[in-house]
């Protein structure tokens with residue numbers, strides 16, 4: 001179990017204000033989110049509905065009130081003419097209300113000030129009770145470093161298109177930064193997956209707090225690995241998801257000529273050999289999985305790829321890579337681009353992903369499925385895990401899809417942040433303890 005630090009007396013320091021547009025939540029009022037059968041794929045397209053997730057078996061989709069009756073009638077008609085049942089599950093009855101509830105505590109966070117006892121306790125688990133603004137996320141990394149100055153430093157992996165430094169925290173043991181094989185973890189590639197930033201920060205806090213508290217496991221991990229954690233690798237998209245469109249996924253790249261649609265899917269843009277195949281990736285700039293104009297074209301991927309390549313080519317080398325997403329409760333490894341060619345160390349990867357899932361389940365009983373990306377979720381080309389594995393040569397290359405399985409999807413209640421952090425840290429510990 002974690003040994004969380006005792007909460008320090010909290011002194012009120014206002015959280016950085018959000019610049020939310022007046023209709024930030026109200027633009028989703030009356031919008032339902034439904035899980036519908038995969039068989040209605042063409043219908044979802046014909047209504048131009050926004051998708052959250054698409055599988056063979058089901059599609060999670062936003063349905064505005066204005067088309068709800070027509071859409072449901074069309075689904076029923078399709079069902080009457082088909083052999084399969086057309087079960088529809090309601091994920092959100094009113095997405096606007098769910099978004100208001102999710103964000104209710106965001107501005108309640110009070111940043112603790114340095115106490116009389118010094119810096120220990122400056123950060124605490126109270127951070128994990130709410131979601132936070134981007135400015136507060138950056139402040140939190142600074143506060144972690146101020147609390148644990150012997151074992152942490154802030155670093156950047158380049159700059160976003162709009163000029164936001166892509167900021168992370170480097171954790172290390174007594175040998176200092178760069179003295180051990182590297183573990184690189186990053187989150188919120190997809191802007192709307194807010195839980196990914198919180199869980200990434202949870203890894204950093206858990207390792208630092210437990211290391212300092214004398215926990216032998218945490219000590220062995222930080223003495224064995226040089227750990228780099230970037231909670232938000234898509235700051236432009238993340239800020240947009242907090243201030244304009246909660247359901248924004250991509251970067252904020254401007255539309256290519258002939259299109260009016262913004263954004264590239266970072267996790268389809270990596271310069272892996274599979275980028276050109278566009279498997280599970282779109283050439284349509286308006287698609288949520290648009291792969292970009294050329295391989296590695298986005299500022300965010302350029303910065304990250306250069307960083308990962310540099311780590312991999314360093315003396316200590318790269319050991320593990322993890323790209324944190326939500327939702328679906330999955331823990332996956334290379335490959336994404338092919339379901340027929342197994343990774344060279346597939347047996348080891350399968351053992352580690354299954355071990356992660358079991359260790360996570362031991363905490364609260366939350367079940368994750370595990371395996372290679374292509375077989376476990378769907379084929380993807382130009383994805384980060386395949387780049388880290390093949391191009392950078394990092395042997396343990398993973399991606400989780402965090403809570404939940406679809407009850408809430410991207411709008412996961414804030415009450416589930418801390419449990420997500422604690423159970424996922426158990427999975428991370430399994431990997432750090434069992435990688436060769």
Ligand SMILES: [Zn+2]
Nearest residue numbers: 190193325326
């Ligand atoms: Zn994602």
